[in-house]
Amino acid sequence: MTTIFRLRYEISFLILSLTIGLLILISSRGLPEPTYEPMGAAAFPSAIATITVFLVVLKLLRIFFANKSHLYAEENDQSQLRFFKSLCMLLIFIAFVVLVYFFDVRFWVSTFLFMLLAMVFIRKPSGMRGLLIQCMTLIGFSLVLDYVVTNILYFNF
Amino acid sequence: MIGAYLEVFSLSGVMWVLIGTVVGILIGSIPGLSGAMVIALTLPMTYYMQATDALILLVAMYIGSTTGGLISATLMRMPGTESAIMTTLDGFPMAQRGEPARALGLGVIASFLGGMFAWLVLTTLSPLLSTLAVRFGPYEIFAMTVVALTLIAAISKGSFLNGLLAAALGALFALPGIDPISGSLRLTFGIAELDNGFNLLPVMLGLLVLGQVMLDSGTKNERAVQKANSSNKVTFSAKDFKENRWNFVRSSVIGTWIGILPGIGGTTASIASYSVAKGFSKNSSKFGSGCSEGIVAAESANNAGTVGSLVPLITLGIPGSVVTAILLGAMVMHNLNPGPLLFVQNPGVAYTIIAGVLSANIIMLVVMWFATPLIARMMYVDKAWLLPPIIIFCFIGAYSVSGRFFDVIAMSGFACLGYIMARAKVPLGPFIIAFILTPMAEENLRSGLVVYGSSYLPLLTRPIPLFFIVISIVTAVWAVWSEISQTRKIKL
Structure with missing residues (x-):
């Protein structure tokens, strides 16, 4: 079909x-x-x-x-929404690449911002407490990743 | 050979196999994530590893991810991997009936036995095949790539035309860069970064991982609302074994044979094996309602098919599936020469892969037996926590190839292409395999012309190229014929 x-x-x-x-x-x-x-x-x-x-x-x-x-005809609204969501995810990723490459933002900062935005976009956090836990976890993850990328893999963004 | 087994069963070898198997099972059990995704994501990390360690890690992931699909197929009726589709037919009804432990046990044992049978075939057949393949000339290799591409296009999901189109597009993307014979630059359109062509890793990460993440981010967050059966232990009885002993053997043979044929893979193996088991069974009416024979047939065949697909990879350098294409990429990345010469130039590597299969099967059995309750709980990871880190790892993976943002941009472009192809139901397998095989095909065709004095005739007068070409033509005719008859049925 x-x-x-x-x-x-x-x-x-x-x-x-x-x-x-x-x-x-x-x-x-x-x-x-x-x-x-x-x-x-x-x-x-x-x-x-x-x-x-x-x-x-x-x-x-x-x-x-x-x-x-x-x-x-598929449910047009649903298909449009799927396409829109996928496109938004790609745009968020492109924004992350632009931040790292053109604006020279620290890798952990851009990673944190990207992940937070992407997570909130996929699923709204459950209340302020949930958001806070999410932010703390993401900061930790981004800092560890930043260390690996700069001190172990020697990436020069 | 003994050295390879000692290396794989050393502490570090077992550690890599354990990591690979556990990660593979976990990813395989999560619906929406595939073995191809995790292996493509792991590939850049293996840059910093020894070739043998890298390959046993990736092979273990391959085997783990195939088996992991069984858990969600049985407990959630959502096949974690495509090859576990047939398992859902009987696994889930059996679990619903209150026997999830038995369903999982049957699946785990069937996967193990299927894998072990295929490992035996891999051990005995691979050295023999490679001895034969070492004598292949350029036209033999060219004809072999043609048959692989035809089979892959014909068997992959969707229509034959879509498969061929995907393969043609994959071949086009493999052309820019250095001409394999003259060494001059071609089709780079003035882009300096294209001088070496598109790197394999950004292409695979874009098509298989980022494109899939884009698709997933557009769908509902179903994973969070699914509920599994509460009892996830694994049990297996001697009675089940006795009842299914011939089914184990038959399904393993079918799975291994189908796995060896390029492009067909575990899904077709499990469908074929399930149908044959149903035909042979005295309880064929019970198939689809929680019958043990159905689970055994599907799981033995898909694991045997997974291991079987390694035969053409290590003996001929022909990938039979997307995952084996990534494994081929890993070999190239580690400066190995995949194909007939692997057993001559790097016999240690070839035997390490074979030993890795044995080790991964044993570890898979242990992990699945004892850790299934834990893995079943981890299947419910929220998509919001899963997809963004995958994207970040894609970015790091693409950038790590050569430290250029061009690769990240290329990966994004291929992700868009992968998204469009997936939504248009155009298979990705032929694209990736054509992307990998095209340079080999072109180089051998042109070398053949030099060797045989500009004549194409040896393609038809030499027995091996002729055999492969006949197979290609028969496959193409069969694919076109079955498509036409299918269209007629729809019209009626």
């Missing part, structure tokens, strides 16, 4: 595959001709990219000619 929401993801995946396939196909044409071996650097990427484009077209045709009566 295919939901309309899944169909959107399928089409997004196909567009992505097509873009990458075409990009590789076009770029491999600029690669130098083989000199001492028969195949050269371009042939294999060209072949894989052509296969990808062909498969995408085949899949698109299949979706286009599929029996649309089997499509059913």
Whole structure:
């Protein structure tokens, strides 16, 4: 069974595959001709990219000619919410990376902020006491991690 | 060989196996977390370990995670791992009937016996296969990668077309970087960080871990509301063993055989074994309502399949599943040469993996027998406490590859791709395995052309490449045919 929401993801995946396939196909044409071996650097990427484009077209045709009566609308709000939550989690992660990389915030501080925000986003803490325990645990965890990352793994952010 | 067994059964060896098995069982028992996730997350930590220690740790995690799925499948009707799906059919009803200890006991013993049988096959078959595989030329290896990819695309979840598309995309992402024959740069689009191509670790962490975390963060927090059966002890009776003795053997044989075939894996092994057991049973009508034979068939086969999948990995360098692809990555990371030459160049490593399997099976039995009540309690870890640390470990893992933020960015990109693929029901297995096998396939095809004077003909005149190509064609035709007939059934 295919939901309309899944169909959107399928089409997004196909567009992505097509873009990458075409990009590789076009770029491999600029690669130098083989000199001492028969195949050269371009042939294999060209072949894989052509296969990808062909498969995408085949899949698109299949979706286009599929029996649309089997499509059913998922609860749209629920699917939207799932997508929104996943996107938010990714954005929180990107914010963490930006804090560490561009703003040079101490690793334990950014880890603490990220984890607190992510935890609260997934599940609201049960009251002030719960939040306080959460914060204390996270500070401890972040400090230990900061020590491991800077003094044992020698990461230089 | 004896040295490898002594190393694995030394104090440090046992310690690594114990850590790996316990972590694997724990992660395997938590629905939503998979063995592939934990092994991918552990991979960067193994940088700082000896190759043999790293491999036995990862193999133990693999075996532990396969078995761990049994606990949640039996007590919660939620298979912790995909391969435990068939266990839920009889494990949960038996637990509901008031016999959770018996259900768990049957599962644990079946897993142990299945694993031990497959270990015997691994011990005897691997050296023989590798002796044969050492004689493989470039076209033989190329044809072997083609058959592995075809099988993986054909058998993986979803349609064959989706599997092929995933494999093609995985192959495309493996192309940028240094050309394997001429050594010149290609398809880097002026990005200096792409000179060595995409690192394996960010790709796997993004697709398998971060993408899954994104998916999980969008779903309801079900784990917190599930309630398990109160009694989680493990028991096993001689009567159960006597009743199921042939079932143990038959399911282990099926599981091992299916595990050896690339791309099929534990889930198919347990489904096939369950169906065969039902066909042979005098109580086939009781299957699905808490029948001991069902649990034994499913659990023997999935553990045997797990160990069986190591056969093509260590003898041919062909990963048969996502987890074995990660293990292959671990070997490459530790400068080992996976494939036929492993037994020649690093026999110690090959035998250490085999000995690790034996040790992990024994430790798994002990841990599952005595620690199941504790593990069952830990299954209820709140998602809010689980997902954010996993993301942080992903970040550290990706950054640790070469200390570049590019790898973190690449991991985020692959996480988005993994999320889209998962929501579109496109399998991730073919993508990852194609990403790993493509450089090998290209290098061998081009070397073959040099060796055979620009002729493709030896692919059809030499027996081994021809055999593999025939298998690929038959598999592809079968996959297309079964898909067409399935579509017809839906239309009717």
